[in-house]
Amino acid sequence: MRPAKCKRMNEPSTRNPTLDDVAALASVSTATVSRYLNNPKVVAAATAERIREAIAQTGYIPNMLAGGLASSKSKMVSVLIPHLTDSIFNDTIQTMAEELASAGTTVMLGLTGVAPERTDEMILAAMGRRVDAIISTAPLGPQTRELVERFPGLFIQIWELPEDPPGIAVGFSHRDVGRDVARFLQTRGYRRPLLVTAEGTRARIRSDGFVEEWQALGGGDVAQAQVDIPSRFGHARRIFADMRRMAELPDVVVCGSDYLAQGLIVEAQAAGLRVPDQLAVMGFGNSALAGAMRPTITTVDIDGSRIAREAIAAIRHHATGAPPLARSIDVGFRLIERESA
Amino acid sequence: MRPAKCKRMNEPSTRNPTLDDVAALASVSTATVSRYLNNPKVVAAATAERIREAIAQTGYIPNMLAGGLASSKSKMVSVLIPHLTDSIFNDTIQTMAEELASAGTTVMLGLTGVAPERTDEMILAAMGRRVDAIISTAPLGPQTRELVERFPGLFIQIWELPEDPPGIAVGFSHRDVGRDVARFLQTRGYRRPLLVTAEGTRARIRSDGFVEEWQALGGGDVAQAQVDIPSRFGHARRIFADMRRMAELPDVVVCGSDYLAQGLIVEAQAAGLRVPDQLAVMGFGNSALAGAMRPTITTVDIDGSRIAREAIAAIRHHATGAPPLARSIDVGFRLIERESA
DNA sequence: GCTGGAATTGATAGCGCTTGCATTGTCCCG
DNA sequence: CGGGACAATGCAAGCGCTATCAATTCCAGC
Numbered sequence: 001m002r003p004a005k006c007k008r009m010n011e012p013s014t015r016n017p018t019l020d021d022v023a024a025l026a027s028v029s030t031a032t033v034s035r036y037l038n039n040p041k042v043v044a045a046a047t048a049e050r051i052r053e054a055i056a057q058t059g060y061i062p063n064m065l066a067g068g069l070a071s072s073k074s075k076m077v078s079v080l081i082p083h084l085t086d087s088i089f090n091d092t093i094q095t096m097a098e099e100l101a102s103a104g105t106t107v108m109l110g111l112t113g114v115a116p117e118r119t120d121e122m123i124l125a126a127m128g129r130r131v132d133a134i135i136s137t138a139p140l141g142p143q144t145r146e147l148v149e150r151f152p153g154l155f156i157q158i159w160e161l162p163e164d165p166p167g168i169a170v171g172f173s174h175r176d177v178g179r180d181v182a183r184f185l186q187t188r189g190y191r192r193p194l195l196v197t198a199e200g201t202r203a204r205i206r207s208d209g210f211v212e213e214w215q216a217l218g219g220g221d222v223a224q225a226q227v228d229i230p231s232r233f234g235h236a237r238r239i240f241a242d243m244r245r246m247a248e249l250p251d252v253v254v255c256g257s258d259y260l261a262q263g264l265i266v267e268a269q270a271a272g273l274r275v276p277d278q279l280a281v282m283g284f285g286n287s288a289l290a291g292a293m294r295p296t297i298t299t300v301d302i303d304g305s306r307i308a309r310e311a312i313a314a315i316r317h318h319a320t321g322a323p324p325l326a327r328s329i330d331v332g333f334r335l336i337e338r339e340s341a
Numbered sequence: 342m343r344p345a346k347c348k349r350m351n352e353p354s355t356r357n358p359t360l361d362d363v364a365a366l367a368s369v370s371t372a373t374v375s376r377y378l379n380n381p382k383v384v385a386a387a388t389a390e391r392i393r394e395a396i397a398q399t400g401y402i403p404n405m406l407a408g409g410l411a412s413s414k415s416k417m418v419s420v421l422i423p424h425l426t427d428s429i430f431n432d433t434i435q436t437m438a439e440e441l442a443s444a445g446t447t448v449m450l451g452l453t454g455v456a457p458e459r460t461d462e463m464i465l466a467a468m469g470r471r472v473d474a475i476i477s478t479a480p481l482g483p484q485t486r487e488l489v490e491r492f493p494g495l496f497i498q499i500w501e502l503p504e505d506p507p508g509i510a511v512g513f514s515h516r517d518v519g520r521d522v523a524r525f526l527q528t529r530g531y532r533r534p535l536l537v538t539a540e541g542t543r544a545r546i547r548s549d550g551f552v553e554e555w556q557a558l559g560g561g562d563v564a565q566a567q568v569d570i571p572s573r574f575g576h577a578r579r580i581f582a583d584m585r586r587m588a589e590l591p592d593v594v595v596c597g598s599d600y601l602a603q604g605l606i607v608e609a610q611a612a613g614l615r616v617p618d619q620l621a622v623m624g625f626g627n628s629a630l631a632g633a634m635r636p637t638i639t640t641v642d643i644d645g646s647r648i649a650r651e652a653i654a655a656i657r658h659h660a661t662g663a664p665p666l667a668r669s670i671d672v673g674f675r676l677i678e679r680e681s682a
Numbered sequence: 683g684c685t686g687g688a689a690t691t692g693a694t695a696g697c698g699c700t701t702g703c704a705t706t707g708t709c710c711c712g
Numbered sequence: 713c714g715g716g717a718c719a720a721t722g723c724a725a726g727c728g729c730t731a732t733c734a735a736t737t738c739c740a741g742c
Contacts, residue, residue: 016493018728029692034730044690059491064469065409066728069697074406076470079450084431084438085629094425097452101459106466109420109450111438118442125447128405129417150400152357234633263633269610270635288426292575292604294611359698370722375700385720407698410727 017058026054037062068130077315078126080110080119080136086232086259088285089137091304092158096135099312105132112138120144127151133315139201140166154318156311159302160202161328170310170329174202177300177333178209181282184335185252186217190280194223194250196239196260198231203256206284210254223250231256236263240271251280252341258283258290261297265340280341286334295339306331358399367395378403409471418656419467421451421460421477427573427600429626430478432645433499437476440653446473453479461485468492474656480542481507495659497652500643501543502669511651511670515543518641518674519550522623525676526593527558531621535564535591537580537601539572544597547625551595564591572597577604581612592621593682599624599631602638606681621682627675636680647672 023030028047036043036051043051054060068074079096081089097107108131110122119138124147126134133154139162140148148155148166155167162169185193193214197207211222225242227235239260243250255261261283268279275281275295283290286301310329317325364371369388377384377392384392395401409415420437422430438448449472451463460479465488467475474495480503481489489496489507496508503510526534534555538548552563566583568576580601584591596602602624609620616622616636624631627642651670658666 016728020728030729031693031731032691035691038730042690047690061465061468063410063471063728065406065415065471066697067730068406069404069410069699070728070730072697072730076449084425084435090425093450094452097425097450098454101452101463101466104466106470107450108417109434109438109448111435111442113439122442124402125442125445127402129447130404130406233630237633266607266635289574292578294607361698371699372701372723373721376721379700383720388720404698407727408700410729411698411700413700413727 016063017060018063019060021058022051022054022060025058026050072130073132073319074130075105076108076129076131077105077133077135078108078110078122078129078131080112080122080126080134080138082112082137083230084111086230086257088230088257088287088302089159089304091287092308095305095308096312099308103312112136116141116144120147123147123151132319133311135311154315154324156314158307158311161330165327168314168324168327168329170307170314170331172302172331172333174205175209175212177284178206178211179213180333180335181206181254181300182210182213182219183217184337185254185280185282185341186214186219188280188341190252190341191219192223192248192250192252193219194225194243194246194253196225196227196231196235196253196255196264198227198229198256200229203231206256227256227260231260233259233263235260236267240264240267244271249279252276252282253279254282256284258285258287258297258299261299261340262289262293265293265295265297276339276341282341286336290336291338293340298338298341299336301334301336303331357404358401359404360401362399363392363395363401366399367391413471414660415471415473416446417449417470417472418446418474418476419449419451419463419470419472421453421463421467421475421479423453423478424571425452427571427598429571429598429628429643430500430645432628433649436646436649437653440649444653453477457482457485461488464488464492473660474652475508476652495656495665497655499648499652502671506668509655509665509668509670511648511655511672513643513672513674515546516550516553518625519547519552520554521674521676522547522595522641523551523554523560524558525678526595526621526623526682527555527560529621529682531593531682532560533564533589533591533593534560535566535584535587535594537566537568537572537576537594537596537605539568539570539597541570544572547597568597568601572601574600574604576601577608581605581608585612590620593617593623594620595623597625599626599628599638599640602640602681603630603634606634606636606638617680617682623682627677631677632679634681639679639682640677642675642677644672 019030019033023033032043033051036048040048079093100107108126112119112122123134131153133156135156135158137159145166157165157169158171160171161173195207195210197203214222225239253264261281264281265275268275273279283297283299286299290297290299360371360374364374373384374392377389381389420434441448449467453460453463464475472494474497476497476499478500486507498506498510499512501512502514536548536551538544555563566580594605596605602622605622606616609616614620624638624640627640631638631640655665
């Protein structure tokens, strides 16, 4: 449907003002207005003033679809995460959205859910919108990977460090997290750990790292339990119930998220167990609640904001046309000793 | 920067395939391919098949910027919320993103934070991208409102029902929530409530409704405390500490969110108080943790998913060109009696 | 006063798609 | 067997902006 033409008389109230309207009002060419908008300092001060007035007078709002089409830069980035509730990625997204917004870029949210086929769809949607970058927490299957190779923007994998990432990666070593936790708990004198793992690749890798190190240090068998993704508060009830049916109660439960850890503490306390004396609990992610819980939760701090900032820096760098400075940016992690373990 | 031209020979590998490439390969006009893409049933079956093959062969990905420019429908909706962490809106956004994605529409995320001037920026950005709808949880100031009047798409205010919304509203009456909670707690025999309110308009309205009804029913004074926005788990520590310094301890604490309620329960228990016997706690939002906490949290259920679905239905309806069916859609709320109060 | 280079600006050809209108082909019915 | 209705497609004019290239203006330096 073409908007009404009104060639005969100028009735600008009908449709949105365009660059041409502004240009006409300021008696300059559209090119100059465009330049003013994108790079104000190249137009003369007096001209800039006239343009500014014309914009205010017309109430002009640039059409970024048109701009994007012409420049093939959309000023959008697509952020792909599995879900939103109780998500460990929230800090990252929050920072991402805020920092990008202040640079005039917006975030396209893609929820990949648990189904990997959704990831492909979302990537396609993002590519169709010609986003400048795709930032994804999802590990890529071979088919998705092929898709990504054709993506002209920057692909950034976050919250993990695959050894051969498509595009670049900003994250940390999950295996090392697992190892460090194992060492820490063994030093603290725990002997019968229970690993509660969500069925995702990353959590799996942490668990593997844990078991590897635990046994290398002479620890015995490591009990394991599974929870659905995402690992959340509500899962604790079942885990705890199952645990009580075990032949020998674990002395420490290693959780895949602080939410789950919190849940276990609540369950343990409700059952009359003292934490950490009778049951220690360890979390992951250092979300705000970990420091506020009673007892405070021993956990692993991941600087989600920093991940976002590094990703953004990479996008900016990429925009200059330069090749990436690094294929892989390790933001590390920090074990935070608190009361719960 | 114009992409390399390669007029001389056809080297399609250089640039993204376009509609023309597909059309050429399928020996039809671009118009037909476009029609196939947007409304498959208007093209003949045989033609459709050829086009399908051509698309597969070229690996064509439609440029939605171009499409949006031409049709002035971007297939994007902007969702404006204050923040992501511990957010009561997460269910709404989650549902929104999922349902919209399956209809080929994507969500532009806008975090308005606590600063209302950010809201204007985000709305401007959304309008610049010609989104089909703007869905906002933020109450609008007069200036923003003026902006919104000029928005050609559908503006939807969610999680509240102002009497004269710009566009349409999907939500419920916060005042009624306050009233119902007051009545409920008085019936349960509580006498000394403490209202913990986050400093936002909506929470304020709930509190006012509470006080109004509480006193109408012959209840006495209502103690109040303030927390920063967003009302979250970590705030509980301070609130509880302040509370203990009160001349007379409240017998029930009414919280602005389940997260805060959970925090208070944890604090109370850590201090040796039994919940709800010595201190009752009430939440708001019925997030997943409310049912999983020990004790389970009495709260007010808001169907966030339904809010999302109603909003989407309104968008679909709006897309047909028909005027809105209703300016205001009340999704109601439900008081959920559980153990904590 | 002249000249070369820098600073501004204008003209214009697209970017890749949608869509109103025109055209062609098909089929059914009188 | 002609003609109208309908289905399927093609043509081409934009959508509103950016960016290249050329034209113009402005000055400092000689």
